[in-house]
Amino acid sequence: PPLAGAIHLDPNFTVGEVNPRLFGSFVEHLGRCVYTGVHEPDHPSADEDGLRTDVLALIRELGVTMVRYPGGNFVSGYRWEDGVGPVEQRPRRLDGAWRTVETNQFGLNEFMRFAAKADVEPMQAVNLGTRGLQEALDLLEYTNHPGGTALSELRRSHGVDKPHGIRLWCLGNEMDGPWQLGHKSADEYGRLAAVTAKAMRDVDPGLELVACGSSNRSMPTFGAWEATVLEHTYDLVDFISCHAYYEESEGDVDSFLASAADMEAFIDGVVATADHIGAKRRSGKRINLSFDEWNVWYQSRPVNNTDTPDWSVAPRQLEDVYTVTDAVVVGSLLITLLRHCDRVTAACLAQLVNVIAPIMTEPGGPAWRQTIFYPFADAARHGRGQVLRLALDSPVHDTARHGEVPLLHATAVRQEDGTLTVFAVNRDTTRPLELTVDLRAFSPVAGQVTHTALADPDRHAANTLQHQDRVTPRPVTGTVTDGGRLSALLPPMSWNTITIPLA
Ligand code: AHR
Structure with missing residues (x-):
């Protein structure tokens, strides 16, 4: 029966108003997310910027509102300068995060053209792994300053006259993770995030800043990490981030289908920690959550299809094929995000194309919707309001x-x-x-x-x-x-x- x-x-009786940023996604220089994902100049559907228009159409259909860029683990070793200026002069570099070669044919200005065409708000991450305060300020000057300084004029010499005006910035990525290039203790990261946030805000008080929270709820430092980072940054940032990936393990489908219970506990735990720090400081300010990486991801599978990294360009990495079960879990995670819309005011389905993604492509071939495309599209379309x-x-x-x-x-x-x-x-x-x-x-x-x-x-x-x-x-x-x-x-x-x- x-x-x-x-x-x-x-x-x-309402929880709150849904922030459209809840329906964000993520483009990292990883596998084929950028190259042959969003960007493939030789593809029959490519436009004058080398962007695949078939993919752009699917992104619009998906209803994505915001895209985080350029990483992810990738950003912790990235030199943003490599990705601007004449493409033929851009260097090829080893990417230590994913053990590939980055050609830098796509960078900040290409991303911003993509964002305009996909009709999404950019969410830009700075490298606080191998780099620090100065490089973050340089990137901010290049990106957002109108002109009359070395780096804003450099941007203008690259054909981008008007500043990009990026408002939302991530202060590094998963700095609690030992796998991260330039991994730091909570205290080291908290201090670096604070000085970087202060200096960036001094340049532009209108910025919204995201401090790195825990990479997942089972990190041994979960809770303590958030507390220490927020002790350093409470008055200087707007968000603390959360990341969570789920997979079905050992045939335990019931636990997998209940993954949202973990996400719920994650959100409640971070909110409690943030509010506790706020109360101790007698601060009238509230820190919100940016759940800026979430999805189903079969992390137990090899990163490369072969698991023999050969330092190639845009290999097939993390190309999970999603089932009906995975889509139901993604739907359930969306329900949890909506149920916490009073505190989760930004979120990114990680990622957007080919890499653990709702949209798949073949080089030179078609683009199609994975099963997880559908719950996201439904929620993004009908989940606006109270x-x-x-x-x-x-x-x-x-x-x-x-x-x-x-x-x-x-x-x-x-x-x-x-x-x-x-x-x-x-x-x-x-x-x-x-x-x-x-x-x-x-x-x-x-x-x-x-x-x-x-x-x-x-x-x-x-x-x-x-x-x-x-x-x-x-x-x-x-x-x-x-x-x-x-x-x-x-x-x-x-x-x-x-x-x-x-x-
Ligand atoms: O989205 C894939 C990876 O997952 C990201 O690069 C990293 O931030 C996280 O561990």
Whole structure:
């Protein structure tokens, strides 16, 4: 028999307004994310900037609002100057992070042209691994200063007359990770981030700055890292970052489907730490969270398809092929981000193209949507407005990694256009779930509900070069509103988007 779950909503009980930056993504110089991903001058669809227009169209369809660049681990060894000026004079360099050769054919100015065409806000990271304060200031001067100084004039000599005006900056990347070039202790990093933030703000007080938090919640320094970094930077930054990747291990699909429980604990833990530091300082300021790397990533698989790094250019790295199960987990993670939209005001699905990505490409060939494309596109399109608090009745089950979790995971967003959208995941792998939503406090327009679900009898089904549309969301029939009650049947292991026009 089907399971049963219910959601109770009240229009006056809201979590907060969704910041459009919640639907960010990430382009790193890693594998084929940049080269043959977004940038492939010889591709039949390439425009005058060498950007693949087929990929640009998919990025717009995905609804991405912001893109973090240029790393990731890559940024911790990157010299930004290598990526500006005449392309034929740009140096080839070893990239120690991913053990490849970086050609620098794509750099800051190319990225900004990409951002304009993709209609996304740039989020720029500075190298605080092998570099420091001076180089961050140099990059800021080149990027944002109008003119009349050495570096702003250098930019102008590169054909970019107007400053880029980048507002959002990451102070390094994953500096708590021993794998990071220039890895630091919390104290070392906190101090460097503070002096860098202060100097950058002195140049431009309008900047928004992100200090590095923990690379994941299982880092031994989790919590203590955030506390120390924020002791140094509280008054100087706006965000602390969180990164989290999940994978199914040892066939434990139930724990995998409950990954959002970890993300939730991560967010709650960082908020508690940040607010504790704020309270100690009697600060009226609140630090928000930038969840600027999150996704499903099979980290247990080799980085290169062959795992024999040969210092090649743009090899196939981290090209995970996502299944229906992975998409349901991504949907559940999106639900968690939305449910915490009062404190998570920026987030990036890592990454955007080819590298653990919603969009895949073949060099010289097509571009297509992976399964995880769909929950992101649904949330980015329908998840704008006020997130409502909800009371949830759900059956629960036990998981090895996260303990007891509800089988129904959901959120509801009221959009400005008068639509109420319920996003819901059924975590049960075999049974459908009968959902009722109490809408008596709203005025649903009779007979106009739409319901789509991403689900498949084969949970391992995926979209590939050969079968690009094997998995797509399908309309679900039978979803109705009646007397202020919505009834819907959520397929087993499914991501659901239910939109309800309100009068
Ligand atoms: O997104 C892939 C990598 O994951 C990033 O380079 C790094 O920041 C994280 O560990």
